[in-house]
Amino acid sequence: MRIGLDLRKSSDPAEREALARQADLLGVWAVLVGGGPSGTEVSEAASIAISTNNVHLAVWVDGSSEHPLTLAEEISILDHLSERRALPVIAAEPQIITRVQQFLDGCSVDGFHLVPPPAQTILPVWDASEVSVVELTGDLVKDRVTIDTERDNGTTHLFVSWPGNIETMVRHLSTRALVNDFPQLVADLADLLPENNWSQ
DSSP states (O other), X not given: OEEEEEOTTOOOHHHXXXXXXXXXXXXXXXXXXXXXXXXXXXXXXXXXXXXXXXXXXXXXEETTSSOXXXXXXXHHHHHHHTTSOEEEEEEXXXXXXXXXXXXXXXXXXXXXXXXXXXXXXXXXXXXXXXXXXXXXXXXXXXXXXXXXXHHHTTOOEEEEEOSSOHHHHIIIIIHHHHXXXXXXXXXXXXXXXXXXXXXX
């Protein structure tokens, strides 16, 4: 299971961007932005794309607020700007999600065609109703149980909101999500290292 960081709890765009940069440095798979004022989600993701190198950019958008072609164009541009790191998460009726996917796949829909096509050869559109999101507590004992449960239930991708230090989340939970028998001792010993600064 891959863990991404849900940044939507923060109301400050500058803080979200700083958290995304830190997540990028620490090797977090993805960050999730959006859910705010309609029309600003892709712009915020573009700003984060410019300041990061590896983290994927999951963008939660209201698909009913724009024409599917307009939404596909924005996603395509983000995919180019981020060098193939865009992950669109669309909250909309299934037919809207299908139309956006068709545009991104290079299909002509109602006589319209997406130009430019996305940078990724295959750019899947995620239905927001199928995206797993949990709010972690910051209590590692409780959060380990949450991560283990999600992983053991077959969740493949999970976005978490995390109230604490991202380094702690990565060290204790991201690796745990990948393997069933994560040696907790390794993370505990890493906590004891003096001046442990994983982000540099």
